[in-house]
Amino acid sequence: MTNVPGFNTVTIEEATERLIDYRGKTPPKTNSGVRLVTAKVVKGGQIHDEPAEYIAADFYDEWMRRGLPQKLDVLLTTEAPLGEVAILRDDVRIALAQRIILLRAKPGLLDPLYLFYALQSDFGQGELKARASGTTVLGIKQSELRKVRVPVFPLPVQQRIAGILSAYDELIENNQRRIRILEDMARSLYREWFVRFRYPGHESVPLVDSPLGQIPQGWECGRLDEVLVLQRGFDLPKDKREDGAVPIIAATGINGFHSVAKVKAPGVVTGRSGSIGTVLYVQEDFWPLNTALWVKEFPKSEPLFAYYLLSSLELKQFNSGAAVPTLNRNDVHGVQVVIPPRELQRRFQLNAGAMLKQAEILQRQTTNLRRTRDLLLPRLLSGQVNIIES
Template structure:
């Protein structure tokens, strides 16, 4: 713990807590992001699967509290105490069990606040004020402003924020690069297996170069391809339940329907692998390059043939958008038999083999960038503590 900087309560250094609307708007096909707990990952916002709301609802939900760039979003339930920063240019509303923290800037830099709320000192405060519940743990809005954090002089706050932000910028560059690589893989899949413009024997696009097409119940498909069902290529196996306390620590990611929900010291499935959301966020497809533990809100994919590799199957499942098969209930779920019966076009093995080789290169680069990100996060988090201890900046 810090010995060099005084501990002060958030409410005493000009930090305001802004509470959310305690109700949820209807989802919309397009519109403004409505930030929920699953959209906060590793200290950042991930808007990949964010709910969208109409302009009318956006105006209602931001009348009381309108997020602005630099605000800290804090989770009060589920993954209690996780935080993320509202980036420049994002117009959004925040959902239930989230609050905003905003400094007036007189004693506490907003950029420093971002980092101190990732520190060990902060997590001590979370544990101190945590309300243990039968279903969910939670933080009380009245108690969060009582959190005590180390407060160095403003110039040192700014230096700490600048050093840590430079590392975080590199992490963000890697994240963006990975999105580009993944989009290349998706575009290639669409070009080859949806538009049927895979290379023919002369290396030219098959369909537009006069490749023979045959009729099928799913429309015209290349000669030698066929129509089948998802069960011809894969099966879905059920994830296993895991006690809440078992999700802490360890090198193996624990996957729920919203992605990584924790870490464990044991794995259930040898990676790489594909996870399919079963409950809560049904049909969402996630890729894990590592050994992993899928919990009971998910399926994991078991290929039935080595001729149809995981990269092809991942792209194919993404394209299928299985979420349309979810049952209409209080907790939507993906029916495995309905998914297995989904009609698909099954390409010739030689085309899949070439795609798999290219995709493997792309996803190997993604994995390398991910590993670098993990190393950078470790360096950043260790440096954070040393900076707060006053061991580097005087």
């Protein structure tokens, strides 16, 4: 590879025309108003929707008196965690919390999107950590942040690098949007059929009284363990794991990979210890860890109906632990639920299952796109890949 001519470094002080820092100040929060961007929601190059926090709209101008965020400003977390980066892709009205610093690239010197990627590069992250302080929690002072260097190329080269990486991010964002739509469609179908009772052919089926209120004629009420049977997961210490593609599912998601599966897909998993309340639908053979509960049997249900039913139970209310949140399956098994006919569940499995299968394909594509982008980023930012100017 040929290094890009003109490779150099500049400091944050030199590269930015604005640096806005509200460190040491905490705004009064409200239930609605202007979105407050905190360090908790800046992750993986994005500003996530949850947890959502707000300040009062009539307090916004007073709080943001040091300057209002604008499109293509870069946000950087300074502590807990240090070094997460996001960029404002629209002119959106947001407030900044105390562990977020806003950086506005200096026109003619640094492309804003390029700055966004430069701070994510190995070089940029290394500079941040090298100037950080703290033993338990790493943080960086504003005076040290201003000295952080970023690699810099001629502006047209910066724009080409940013364009290449942005193309991947746009594809990733588009896939994520489609995944959310598909998941919302499947969830809405469940509510329509099994909560509102507006399933195909419902017009000719009367509602009848039951211990759980009115339900369609021919449906049942019963214990949850008549629908699904929960089982504790299996121990798998890290030193016993073998390289493979089988996902290891913990209380809140994938915890690694292994060469052997314990459970055939599709499966349903929820947290047993440490974290409870999250319910997962797993579409490939997997290994459930001992911190999780998995559905061992589906006596009167299809997997997708069982997944949405379990998700609707607000499992956190069954916490039986003091210091460590714990879910006792026996407490949940006795819950009374409505049980639809198996044939209707099969139709739901076919329809909603196709939506979630497409979402899974998109998720795999997204994983590959991220992997490719993450491989390209350090090569582009180090000058290993030659970007020819037109």
